[in-house]
Amino acid sequence: MKKYSVFGFFILFCAFLPSIQAQNKAEKAILTVMYAQEIAWNKGDLPGFMEGYWHSDSLTFIGSRGLTRGWQTTLDNYKKSYPDVAAMGKLTFTILKVEQLDRKNAFVIGKWHLKRVKDELSGHYTLLWKKVGGKWVIVADHSS
16 A cells, blocks of 8 residues: 655645645625625516626627627627516526636526516526636527
8 A cells, every 4th residue: 555645745746735825805896796696587677787898899699599609799688588577587597517617718507597576597508708807797698
């Protein structure tokens, strides 16, 4: 039977600690943005909800209507689909997985649930996140 030294495990742990800390910091930042999005949505604040997205013409959104490009186009589509607070209902995210791919890229898989007075909707999403200008933002959203 092989014996492993505690010192060896300690050295290995210390070598990976900065990476683990960076991942935890990124995950916390991303989850904070998503929590702020829920709050904004539930207040009827679509521009506030959109603050979690990359403010760029290169933003990609894939939903039931197909592919959309651009922050403003995505906001306009949300406004058409959810014209008032009643249509917006109460949004809840359930995070299934957060994975940091590298220092500046991560993805999130989860479920969304929308409860309205007259009905309930739900589905899944995959979000590609990028750190842009020191801030984590969604650069691609595939929601179904």
